[in-house]
Amino acid sequence: MGRMITIKALKYNPNSKVSKAHFAKYELEETPGMTLFIALSKIREEMDHDLSFDFVCRAGICGSCGMMINGVPKLACRTLTKDYKDGVIQLMPMPAFKLIKDLSVNTGEWMEGMSKRVESWIHTNEEIDFTKLERPIEPDVAQEVFEIDRCVECGICVAACGTKLMRPNFVGAVGLNRVARFYADPQDNRTDEDYYELVGDDDGVFGCMSLLACEDNCPKHLPLQSKIAYMRRKLVALR
């Protein structure tokens, strides 16, 4: 028999007039290799059918299950309950995003807005002829773009960011990382001036206070510190 663990989850439905925010307490037996995804599924099946939370891939790929686990934003599916020595785990929804209910937040809507804001698509005047071979890209350059492009939009960098919590209009590490991704991509013809128009203000790269909780909590270990510093240097150098 495994040890008993306690999960305290914030329950609140902002759309209900009677819902009152409170922590619900669940006690369950830990099983070998138990992740929070397994624990929460068990709670919903056996104890509380009303508990809301998000999961899709349960393998750290989709980025749906970000939540505040003992105060730290993490992917619940990649968090093992055994890593919490005292067996008490407090769960809260990620801040900065619209709360749907309990642990479920709407990251998608925010990410869509961010993508539009930084114009997250290739800007080129080139006519693409699909019957011809693509223009080759240097492997090193392609690798750099792929590296930055591994972002799964889980929202953890945003939920971790003290700047973002104080200044809701801040574009966040995910937005700046996205700009860096297109900046590195030779297929995108945007100039430094064009990128300045997107993030060259106090809600963009100059609003970042380098708290680096994004870098420290990114489940994909993206080089956020380095990329934000790079974009800052590039855009501050513009005359």
Added chain:
Amino acid sequence: MSNLIEGFLGKSAEGKKSRMPAKLDYWQSATGLILALFMWGHMFFDSSILISKDLMYHISKMFEGVPLIKGGNPAIVSVAVAIIITIIVIHAALGMRKLPTKYREYQVFRTHMKMMKHEDTTLWFIQALTGFAMFFLASAHLITILTNPGDIGPFASADRVVSGWMWPLYILLLLAVVLHGNIGLYRLCVKWGWFEGKDTKASRAKLKKLQWAIIAFFLVMGFAALAVYINIGLEHRDQIGQRYQPTAINIKNISSKTYSKDVNRDMNAETSFRALVAMNFSGIHFQKKGA
């Protein structure tokens, strides 16, 4: 006209963003760097008292222009202070843009910080707090020096600390400036990618270690120096206003083959021969007091 349009719309008539936010970010960092390095230098000069009163005396005289100006001119110190005040005002104006301005901003940041327990987030809050404190602490200190530039020396400074009741302010200012400035230097490195190298995680861990080592070093040195000033100030309580006179080789007592440390010697009573010897040995020019 274009300023009117830009001010009104938030973008130029051509629909472009202002370059000002970039400049403000740059100057916030640049003024911070200057002030942090100034603080380092300042701390070393202050702490020269740990080596000897003479060294501290000579350094304070050096900042008054000795040996280029005979006897030195304290106005030089005032000019330097005025420059530092200007840089501080610019840095404070730029830095306060980052501070929480509404209660809700403060509240959400504090909650987040306590909940997440993330070192760099907490360090930022310490920087914000110490930065705010220095609006007042640094101003009080700088105005004192600006208006009394000649009162820097082993006795004058110690009198200010003890009899002038500045020690409580200096304790707070020392804590604030050492934390704020050195956390700030670390943050400058990660913000602009200085010393980043190939492995960002490794270089950042090293920078963080260095930051803590430098903070510890300056706190130990700073408080040790402050303790020495307090000690001198207590001993010197009854002779407030009396200025330190540097030690000269005591030729009256040549058989002892030692340097005199009789600091309370009255130079007015010295023979001209003694003063001449002292001048030749130490390279210091004495001003006649009250002559």
